Amino acid sequence: MCGICCAVTLSGQHAIRGFFNEDILCRLKRRGPDSSQQLIKTASDLSYECLFSGHVLHLRGLVTPQPLEDANNNVFLWNGEIFNGVHVGNLENDTEVMFHHLTLCSSEADILSLFSLLQGPWSFIYYQASRHSLWFGRDYFGRRSLLWQFSNEVDSAFCLTSVSVYSESGNQWQEVPASGIFKIDLKACTTTKxxxxxxxxxxxxxxxxxxxxxxxxxxxEVSKDLPNHIRLVMNESKLCLRAPVVPLNKTISEASGECPGTVSNFIPMVSVETLEGFLAEEHKKNLVCQFIDVLSEAVKRRVLSLFRDENQKTREVPSVSNRKAHVAVLFSGGIDSMVIAALADKHVPLGEPIDLLNVAFMIKERAKQKDTTEEVQLDWLWLQESCQDLDAKTGAHLSYFDVPDRITGRAGLKELEAINPSRTWNFVEINVTPEELNKMRRQCINHLIYPLDTVLDDSIGCAIWFASRGEGFISNQGELKPYKSPAKVVLSGIGADEQLAGYSRHRVCFKKYGLKGLNKELEMELGRISSRNLGRDDRIIGDHGKEARFPFLDEDVVSFLNSLPISEKADLNLPRGIGEKLILRLAAREFGLTASTILPKRAVQFGSRIAKLESSSEKASDTCSRLKLPSVD
Known part of the structure; x- marks a missing residue:
């Protein structure tokens, strides 16, 4: 994972270093702490100048400083991981592999064919010297951040970067749409001004x-957000990239019931036994096993594609004293994070700990908690029934940080310990006070969330920033001791709800518009996940010199789920805790999880209780004034 940046001036009148400031450089270095360097390319006869800045987080092969440059003056910046599609050897670095393939491309079609093969998250910037062309873009889902900014002057300057700095004045940054790959003909631009x-x-x-x-x-779609003086055109040959996934199966069987609001007369109990009843059906069980296989392979790629130690060639386990976690999971104890943790356990070397990052924001006195919605009441009932003896067994006391995700997280830890008691599971309790939240939001989190700016972005962004930082406490022989996770890879469960009808809005949609409407909603979810979630999450997690990896958005996982009709993935006629993400719950039960398989969906902003710290009158879609506070030292 890297921080990449390219600033371009199209005339000598604009100072390139004025467009690329020290604040952005500082943010980029935080993303790539292992190597930083810059390179300037000029074309004096054409009067354009390019500054390339690369900052590397070392994860695979040998450390490969960026930007890369070859003998023909081509320059490459890469922020990505190749998990499949193009071969990368165990000791190879995918940046070098990609650059080598790119330099062999002799046409636009060759470049598109190369990127169409890739499986994995990426954003890139490639300067093709012989043709004075600058190529850039993000992967199909937009799992890596890339922003652009254009100067107001028609022929002056523009900048591409992984992360920027919030400013209330001047030109605004926007996320580069994950709509395809872009090319700028710098020679033509300087000629036409x-x-x-x-x-x-x-x-x-x-x-x-x-x-x-x-x-x-x-x-x-892309043009509507561009400045008026920027032209967007289709390539003359009408060439396209091949999408790495199959389209969504919108088939609706008569048996599944298409009428909006249709509810089955039989409503099963929300219980593990109910899931076992579904698994007794041969067709359902076969489907679940196929899903487990493809999801397990996705997790495997993401936990093994990283440099561990000097004995990587021999795969020897280091001595006990040197064992440290290389992989962490954003962990609430909910079904998504439990499945990821359990599958990671199958592939991470047994002598290596796995860090479970569990974040909680300080809550008010319990007597003042007046949760009245049916959804929250159901959650608390589940917690009371499933975790009533947790505190008696551990000796823990209910504190100001015993938020719902902390309680379900501890319960989830016990399930994982039961599945594999030989594994060291580091349950990292990350406690955040309002004072620290406000301080870190002003210092850096507002810049990372930018250019997004809603109340929802603030809540989720802050929760993920503190969780992925990994600073908290772990239990050591019954005593909590300070701990900071050394893991460079952070696994996230994002993508499960979007594909498997996990959000409450999906139930509302189903009741109003039936399965046809639900299919349309799920198609929209994946279509907007780049702009709604992934660029933000990449900037947030990358700020700690860590890399976000998303198993549920593996291309093979998405293609498998897209190939199934909605009735095989979810059944929203069934109650909460069963119907949403049904196929995932069945998979979890199949490989040994218990109580967590029927835990209802609870968004991180509610589970961590960060949403309780702010005004109750705020709506998630409102512009968040807290993100517009000026930065302080």
Whole structure:
């Protein structure tokens, strides 16, 4: 994982270093603490100048400083991981592998074919010297952040960067849309004195839509957020990238019931036994086993594709005193994080601990907690029934940080210990006071969330920042001791709810519009996940010199789930804790999880209780004034 940046001036009148300031450089260095360097390329006859800045977090192969440059003056910046599609040897670095393949490309079609092969998260910047072309973009889901900013002057300057700095004045940053790959012909731009972007959009290989219709839709969507003086055009050959996943199966069987609001007369109990009843069906069990296989392989790629120690060639386990966690999980004890942790356990070397990062924000006195919604009441009932003896067994006392996610997290830890008592599970209790929250939000979190700015972005962004930092306490022989997670890889469960109807809004949609409406909603969820979640989460987690990895968004996992009709993945006629993410709950039960398999969905802002710290009148979609506070030293 890296921090990458490219600043370009198209005329000598604009100082390039004025466009790329020290604050941005500082943010980039935090993302890539293992190597930092810069390179300036000039074309004096064409009067353009490019500054490339690369900052590397070493995870695979030998440390490979960026930017890379070859004998032909091509320059490459890469923030990604190749998990499949292009071969990367155990001791190879994927940045070098990608650059080598790129330099062999002789045409636009070759470059698109290369990127169409990739499986894994990426953003990149590639300067093709011989053609004076600058290529850049993000992967299909937008799992790596890339921002752009254009100067107000028509022919002056622009900048691409992994992370920026919030400012109330001046030109605004925007996320580069994950709509395809972009190319800028720098020679043409300096000649015409205007900036033009050429787009190569994503397209399903089996789509029924004509290319022209796809092009028009994508151009309209991307153009509406660009400054008026920036032109966006389709490539002349109408070339497209091949989408790495299959399109969503929208088939609706008569048996599944299409009428909106249809509710089954039989409502089963929310119990582990109910899940076992589903697994007794041969078809359902076979489907679940296929899902486990593909998801397990996705987790395997993400926990093994990293440099561990000097004995990587021999795979020898280091001595006990040197054992440390290389992999951490954003952990609430909910179904998503439990499944990821349990699958990680199957592939992480047994002598290596796994860190479970559990964040809690200080809550008020319990007597003042007036949770009245049905959803919250159901959650607390589950907690009381499932965890009533937890404190008696551990000797722990109910504190100001015993939020719902802390309680379910401890319960989840016990399940994992039961599955594999030989594993060292570091349950990291990360406690955040209002004072520290406000301080760190002003110092850095507001810059990382930017250019997003809603109340929801603030709540989720702050929770993920503190969780991924990994500073808290772990239990050592019954005593809590300070601990900071050394893991460079942080696994996140994002993508499960979006694909498996996990949010409460999906139930509302199903009641109003039936399965047809639900399919449309789920298709929209994945379509907007790059702009709604992933760029923000990458900037947040990357700020600690750690890399976010998302198993549920593995291309093979998404293709498998997309191939299934909605009735095989979820059944929203069933109650909360069963119907949403049904196939995932069945998978969890199949490989040994128990109480967590029926835990209802609880968003991180509510489970961690950060939402309780602010005004109750705020709506999630409101612009958050707290993110606009000026930065302090």
């Amino acid at each position: 205007s900036l033009s972007l050429t787009l190569f959009p994503w397209k399903y290989s089996c789509t029924e839509k004509p290319v022209e219709e796809i092009i028009i839709n994508v151009l309209d």
